[in-house]
Amino acid sequence: DIPPGLLSQIQEQAKLSLMEQLPFQSGQKNLFRALSQAQIPFLVMKGAALGNWLYDAPSLRPVTDIDLWFSDSQTVFSLDEILRPLGYTRAESAGGSSSFEQAFDKDLNGRKIRLDAHWAMFNCAMLSDAVGFDAAYARAQSISIQNEPVKALCLIDALINSIGHRALKHLVGQADTLKWLYDQYLLFNALDALQWQGLVESCAEAGISDLALE
Numbered sequence: 001d002i003p004p005g006l007l008s009q010i011q012e013q014a015k016l017s018l019m020e021q022l023p024f025q026s027g028q029k030n031l032f033r034a035l036s037q038a039q040i041p042f043l044v045m046k047g048a049a050l051g052n053w054l055y056d057a058p059s060l061r062p063v064t065d066i067d068l069w070f071s072d073s074q075t076v077f078s079l080d081e082i083l084r085p086l087g088y089t090r091a092e093s094a095g096g097s098s099s100f101e102q103a104f105d106k107d108l109n110g111r112k113i114r115l116d117a118h119w120a121m122f123n124c125a126m127l128s129d130a131v132g133f134d135a136a137y138a139r140a141q142s143i144s145i146q147n148e149p150v151k152a153l154c155l156i157d158a159l160i161n162s163i164g165h166r167a168l169k170h171l172v173g174q175a176d177t178l179k180w181l182y183d184q185y186l187l188f189n190a191l192d193a194l195q196w197q198g199l200v201e202s203c204a205e206a207g208i209s210d211l212a213l214e
Helices: 004-037 046-053 080-086 133-138 155-171 178-190 193-206 209-213
Strands: 043-045 066-069 088-091 101-108 111-118 141-145 148-152
Touching (some): 004 066, 004 148, 043 046, 043 133, 046 066, 046 141, 046 148, 046 155, 046 178, 155 178, 155 193, 155 209
Parallel strands (some): 043 148, 066 111
Antiparallel strands (some): 043 066, 088 101, 141 148
């Protein structure tokens, strides 16, 4: 049994986490609808996607930004016309001039909502070609976020993304977070025998077999 004092702390933390996630949840619907109406293919990655198909409820997977993957940099740099009416403006991206993403920020009642628009699965030159957008889009899964139909990475690609993202954070000295570890726990446990073999082959093709074993 959970001690009453600890239970109340957990419940209070859960309420706070839910309140923090509301701006992200409410902002995604209009964003995804605008991109879909513009007929721009994109893939939802990381927490924004995982919370809606891997977890029992989106509120159980905290997110700090919205990660979308587009086919190329030209598409990303043409997003201003679509994003500006939604309140997004360009912001400085992690990695500076060597980045494979462009950040856009939106202020929502004093809370910053960040959109990271990627044109590679990983924001790193050595892994920028690890997985191609067209291949990932072809095997993507269809999910619903805030009742908007979107494409998200398939199970194996989501695992590759999680493995590579965590490894790159380690390279810059960033420690693991509980949500990254739990993402991988759930993802690995969702694999069946055939998908395990597919993961091994996909990691080899992407050149991240050594990272996957760490």
